[in-house]
Amino acid sequence: MWQEDRHQRIRALLSTLQRVSTERIMADLGVSRETVRRDLLDLEALGELRRVHGGAIKPADEAPIAERAHTRVKSKTAIAKAAIGLIASGQTLFIDAGTTTAALAEELAKLANLTIVTNSIDVALKMRGAVDQTETANEVILLGGSISDRAMATTGATTVLDIQRYRADMALLSPVGIDHRHGATNYDHAETEVARAMVANADRVVILADYSKIGQRSRISYCPVDRIDVLVTNKKAAEAADFASLKKKLEEIVLA
Template identity: 75%
Template sequence: MWQEDRHQRIRAILATLGRVSTERIMAELGVSRETVRRDLVDLEALGELRRVHGGATHPADEAPITERSHTRVKAKRSIARAATALVKSGQIIFIDAGTTTSILAEELARLGNLTVITNSIDVAQKMRAASDKGEASNEVILLGGSVSDRALATVGGTTVAEIQRYHADLALLSPVAIDHRHGATSFDHAETEVARAMVTNAERVVILADYSKLGQCSRIAFCPVNRVDTLVTNRNGAETAALRALRKKLPKVILA
């Protein structure tokens, strides 16, 4: 099979699945692992996919959460601490699922008198653990729904319907990407519907995004830029054109 034919087949598989393993490509194309590796390197250089451990994803998709949990941890911790400073006692807070919001939960767990409403099982466990130890007293509400196959989180119509029962002071959300034109975007439809419902039912929206997400756009928008009240990012993105463009549109940007 010619190289361009292989590339076309890989593009078609990714367009259908969004994520594909090296073994799946080898089986579909009948080629060696080394040939697949070269093709993925070539297509990544063209911006048509992103290589991850064991295969490739659509360029706007995220790596598996198990991989992301070990990347940019220091930056995420700084962002989480800065976002925690925005939270006041007595507030009702929406938090979505993600590696940044998981770290955020560790910081928020030290506070007290909060009502945290989340679809993230990890966030709920971390908030609850602190209350059980007597470190803080917070009410934690884990939203019902189907468990996502992408993360330990609930998604689906039941989750969205439950969100609509509440009105929160803050929605603390971590998207796949944010830019000055499309606002906050994510890749997965079910996760996006949850985030969009939280935006709709919150008084204020705080977006937590490390510098790698600035100026990027994933496939589904869930929060227009004029609905974002505060962007919390890290200092690595301070001088980028992407952040300069966002500063012109956003009321508040915090560099952690």
């Protein structure tokens, strides 16, 4: 069986089963364990699966944002409050879309004299009118682009081009997962391109990731570990298997 045929069969198994064992692939394809191992390595490199002990699973996706908004709320709020300590008056901040960054916006709304550049409609609305309109009020810039079908946010080529008009002191981003090998990763291509552009145009990168995201990897890497200046997470993250490896590679970790 040709390699591409094997890859297609593995994709079909994962699409049906979500998780598939090495033995099942060997039996279905009639190939050796070593051939399966090579195929899984190839497909993992393409971001089409994640290898686990004994087989493979589909790469991590996120639940709908309306559902995520009600999960680990205390953890996300704690991260948002901790991240405020990294921010100084007069700074320009990139903020992407997500439930953790929405929690951050609620905390930022209590501050003043910041410029917020975001693709998140939720973040923009939380920031709007939160401070009296004086010379120290926050300026909120909502990036142009197409409305995502996954979240209340703008995405696409127009959004990425819009980001390139700005230079931010800091990008505060919330990924699907973060691990010591691949850095910050996302599932959706359009959202990833927005985050990647923010990383490229920011002096510092702050990753906001609750404890459940530590050691997790999604389909697309947008920020390698050596580009992350600060990881803000929960104290419970120290229990994650990948935490020690992350700690060795990151310049700073803030535990909320």
